[in-house]
Amino acid sequence: MISIAKNIYIEDERIKYKAIKSSGSGGQNINKVSTAIILQYELFYKDYPKWFIQNLESNFANKISKKNILTIKKNKHRSQLTNKKEALNKLKQIFKISAKKKDFRLKTLIPFKSKMKRSSLKIKNSKKKELRKTPKIEY
Numbered sequence: 207m208i209s210i211a212k213n214i215y216i217e218d219e220r221i222k223y224k225a226i227k228s229s230g231s232g233g234q235n236i237n238k239v240s241t242a243i244i245l246q247y248e249l250f251y252k253d254y255p256k257w258f259i260q261n262l263e264s265n266f267a268n269k270i271s272k273k274n275i276l277t278i279k280k281n282k283h284r285s286q287l288t289n290k291k292e293a294l295n296k297l298k299q300i301f302k303i304s305a306k307k308k309d310f311r312l313k314t315l316i317p318f319k320s321k322m323k324r325s326s327l328k329i330k331n332s333k334k335k336e337l338r339k340t341p342k343i344e345y
Contacts, residue, residue: 208298210298210301210302210305211302211305213254213255213258214254214255214258214301214305216247216297216298216301220247220248220250221245221246221247221294221297222245222246222247222248223243223244223245223246223290223293224243224244224245224246225240225241225242225243225286226240226242226243226244227239227240227241227242228240228241228242228281229242229281239286240286241281241283241284241285241286241289242279242280242281242289243279243280243281243286243289243290243293244277244278244279244293245277245278245279245280245290245293245294245296245297246275246276246277247275247276247278247297248274248275248276249262249270249274249275249276250274257307258304258305261303261304261305261306261308262276262300262301262304265300265303265304266300266304269300276297276300278293278296278297278300279293280292280293280296
């Protein structure tokens with residue numbers, strides 16, 4: 207069990223690794239050896255706080271299937287073991303990002319002095335523009 211934050215953890219029993227053949231360059235090694243890794247983690251929503259699940263779904267909706275399985279694919283390295291470690295690190299990173307609670311910002315009122323300053327600047331600017339206009343000549 208890997209602890210991320212309070213009440214948020216990764217259970218090792220839920221992690222499933224699947225080795226597949228990697229794509230891209232690599233010559234004969236690509237054709238012979240299954241080095242790419244697909245990590246699948248089963249999410250049981252009752253085990254995690256509601257806010258954590260909402261963060262997880264809003265940030266990583268493309269990685270979660272309809273059956274509540276978080277899927278991560280790694281095929282950067284030529285070694286299956288390194289790809290496996292990188293996939294697990296990515297899972298930890300996803301959980302850490304989702305475990306951060308968003309701070310709520312309290313709206314503050316605009317100070318009276320700021321309002322007055324803004325309106326006086328607007329009046330000054332409008333007078334300046336008025337002076338630039340061609341004068342109206344009446345006979």
